[in-house]
Every structure is written in structure tokens, then in C-alpha cells.
Amino acid sequence: MLLLGGFSLNVFAKKADIPMQIFDDSVVGDFGTKGPNYSFVIHQDDNILTMTPSSVDLVLQLRDSLGNVVYSIYLPSGTSQVVLPSTLTGSFELRLLASTYYYLGYITL
Helix, strand or coil: CEEECCEEECCCCCEEEEEEEEEECCCCCHHHCCCEEEEEEEEEECCEEECCCCCCCEEEEEECCCCCEEEEEEECCCCCEEECCCCCCCEEEEEEECCCEEEEEEEEC
8 A cells, every 4th residue: 555645545456367167057068067168268457357348238246255246237248348346345256147148257356
């Protein structure tokens, strides 16, 4: 933390690549199990998430360790960047929900 003229500035930005896996309950994979069949990466820079634009509408959810949804936002197709509220802190399960499938990853804010 750096203090400048009475203002604090966090100089320790959280940057990470968040690997996301897709889960589609309508697809059966090897050995008859349902599970990930595609993945991509979301780039995190503090509370800003950058991703490859989706061709479908998504809902972004952050869930706590108990599975409770603590934040949710609608992302129209073509969205490539999301700014999460700076008041969110901690570790969360990150989900991007589509109609029949969802992407899953983990994030620390």
C-alpha cells in the first residue's frame, strides 16, 4: 500500500490467467461421464476480466465456498471485458452460464 497526499494506492495489482473449462450436461464424454470438453482462458487484472467475445449471451456468477451466488451480471454476446465491483474480495468460483452449458474457473480478488 502506498500513501500519496492522504490517498492510499494499492500497488500490488492481482494479475492472473484464469483457465476455464466448459461443462455440458447434454454431452457424454469418454467412459460415459459428463464433463469438460473445451477450455479457454480469462485474463484478470485486479477486478477487470478480459475474454474472447462469446457469440451467445452469458451470465457471469461468482460463488462463495458454500456455493452461494454473491455476484451475478448479464453479459450480452460480444462482451470482451467485465469490470467487477472493487468491494468484492476473496476467492470465488467463477461461472459463465449459457443456455445448456457453463464455463467454470476460480478467481481471487
